[in-house]
Amino acid sequence: MQFFQLSTLGDMKNPELALTWGTPEGMEMRGYTLGRGKPATPHYPKRARVSLREDHAGIQLSSLLGNADNYLVVHKDVKQVIAEHCQGVEVEYLPFDLYDHRKRLYSRDYLFINPIGTRDCLEPVASGVEIGPEGGVIHVAQCVLDPKKAEALPALFRPVEKPAAYIVSQPLAEALRARGFTNIIFTPLTFSAAT
Template identity: 65%
Template sequence: MNMRFFQLGTLGDLRDRDLVRLDGPPEGMKMRSYTLARGKPATPHFPKPARVVLAEEYPGIKLSTLLGNAHNHLVVRSDLKAVIEENCQDIPVEYLPFDLYDHRKRLYSRDYFFINPLGSRDCLDPQASKVEIGPEGSVIHVGSFVLDRKKVDALPALFRVLEAPSTYVVSQALATALEAKAFTNVQLDLLDFSTSA
């Protein structure tokens, strides 16, 4: 078995200050924006129409295929969304469109979506990943993301990690499809497998 998996980052390239960076969810979601970051159904709380205005704190104006943000939201242009849709037909994913407005609150783009794969998957080796469990059984911290080979056979093309639902992982097939399109601001980091039997 030679499957590989990659963590898909949501921060984007922090070195390029010209890139558009989002400062939050669509206006009106307020506290319900956690649904977009943790794989809970967001559709009931998602505004229609949805609107995101660029913040003065992030003056970049260059659009990229993936819009970086610090809120663990997966925000992508329609062409990247199409690749995800093609590879994720067998899993529940919300594709939520929004209007992007510039710093002066002028319409900038209608070509972006929040991508919200629902649920999470048990895929880590907890010991190798240094998963810390709190007194009530909740996960306090994951030291690193180390996969358990015994758990990866049924994993889909895109999923969230059970112990850290705000972390996105893609399969080798989806990573190859993304790289073939030369999308911008898409960062994939190869994940290790544990050495335990």
């Protein structure tokens, strides 16, 4: 089965598309949980608010709202497809109110998708994983899957060495494509030939 990395930036060449800005108001320093697969629910505001980027004029809504925070921000219709494929997988689905550049309510149809935890799936040498002096990962050149580790991977997950990345299975990618969702960009991943 093939796997794909899902971009959280979306189509950066289209200036008309809306981009979101920062963490939900009220999460402050806990916003990292949404981009790293840590449980965000304990810190999530009851009435979460997210704004469009003030330095970007685009207002066109799409199925995936691009952002530079490594957050998976999608329309509720995309969430439905992901949830169908992720039964039995720990994933947080966290809705929010989206506000425009003038601080007016723009939409209540979006949410964060936060797959909890990470999966050991990369082949470290082929992926160019660099380990720092304290033993932590400091860089991953690219996500190259280890075929031995890929047999039991779920439909949506994060790799251990790069928890800010989102990887989806071929069946989920095909289901999302079939629905014609906009601004969802996949990069096919390769498997390592190393044994």
